[in-house]
Amino acid sequence: MVQxxxxxxxxxxxxxxxxxxxxxxxxxxxxxxxFVFHSKDVTxxxxxxQLLNVSSxxxxxxxxxxxxxxSCKQGFKKVLMLTNGKWVGKSFExxxxxxxxxxxxxxxxxxxxxxxVSFDNAWLTGFFDADGCILITVCQDSTYAVQKLIDVTLxxxxxxxxxxxxxxx
Numbered sequence: 001m002v003q004x005x006x007x008x009x010x011x012x013x014x015x016x017x018x019x020x021x022x023x024x025x026x027x028x029x030x031x032x033x034x035f036v037f038h039s040k041d042v043t044x045x046x047x048x049x050q051l052l053n054v055s056s057x058x059x060x061x062x063x064x065x066x067x068x069x070x071s072c073k074q075g076f077k078k079v080l081m082l083t084n085g086k087w088v089g090k091s092f093e094x095x096x097x098x099x100x101x102x103x104x105x106x107x108x109x110x111x112x113x114x115x116x117v118s119f120d121n122a123w124l125t126g127f128f129d130a131d132g133c134i135l136i137t138v139c140q141d142s143t144y145a146v147q148k149l150i151d152v153t154l155x156x157x158x159x160x161x162x163x164x165x166x167x168x169x
Contacts, residue, residue, distance in 0.1 A: 006047050013122045015082035020123035024130025032071035033079060039064050077106045085111035089162045117166045132156050
């Protein structure tokens with residue numbers, strides 16, 4: 001479903017999606033940007049490669065994830081330009097300690113963080129792809145006419161609470 005949505009995204013929405021994805025599970029270094037997808041989501045990773053035209057995938061043996069790596073200066077700059085002004089939280093500043101040097105090296109002006117999550121853009125979709133989970137539980141319950149109780153739970157995990165607090169607000 002996300003792959004279909006990626007086809008319909010404008011450059012602005014793609015930027016929000018990437019910002020959420022990177023804030024959820026991305027990592028900047030001085031030379032590259034990386035994040036991972038579950039192996040079942042490899043089609044999304046491949047579609048991002050097509051859209052960005054600058055990335056590569058790694059498939060570790062006997063592992064259930066696919067590594068997504070952007071290591072060329074052109075790709076790095078393209079992602080930062082797409083995501084600039086779309087970062088929500090402090091995690092960008094704390095997770096990516098080399099951000100300042102990367103921004104300076106690429107001669108970009110870094111726009112302020114938004115500090116909030118909006119349901120009007122694709123940031124939450126990217127963040128959910130990185131750190132979200134859906135759990136559906138079906139239990140027998142004789143108190144209901146259909147005798148089944150279905151519980152659907154959406155959850156996010158993150159070491160720093162700031163982004164989760166922004167989602168709750």
